[in-house]
Amino acid sequence: MLSDSNPVDIHVGKRLRQRRTFIGMTQEQLGVALGITFQQIQKYERGANRIGASRLFDICRILDVTPQFFFEEMPEQGEGAPLGAAPQPTRGDDPIDRETMDLVRAYRQIDSAPVRHRLLELARALAKGG
Incomplete structure (x- = not known):
């Protein structure tokens, strides 16, 4: 260890x-x-x-x-870092949290491509504040 x-x-x-x-x-x-x-x-x-x-x-x-x-x-590896220095992760948390993974799993279970597309467009609109 x-x-x-x-x-x-x-x-x-x-x-x-x-x-x-x-x-x-x-x-x-x-x-x-x-x-x-x-x-x-x-x-x-x-x-x-x-x-x-x-x-x-x-x-x-x-x-x-x-x-x-x-x-x-x-x-x-950033400039000025010693040769062989390990890169530092930029985020303390996981890039994708459990809630996001649950959302993606549910999305992938939707059989209808048009429904998936509408849901994606809705998410994009909400993300833009619309």
Whole structure:
């Protein structure tokens, strides 16, 4: 276990939790699929334990994402940062919270494309203050 979590490990863990929750999978289900405990999944998601390359490959297969998914939205290393310095995540909170994921899940369950389109247009109008 790492005593000081690396910002990259924290970011990857947040993306793991985000995708797992989005598809409705529990920590226990993911752990069973990987042959590890849900406590290990918790450590990965907190960034307390680093995810090795072979484990990341298995996670990608199970969650149906590419490895790049785990590094998306990670800020680039800024100018003047020491060589090899880990990029710092820009947000303290997850980029997509539980309420947003619930909304997306419900949206994806709507069978009618015209209804989905109208709902999307309504959301855009509300976001613009209209």
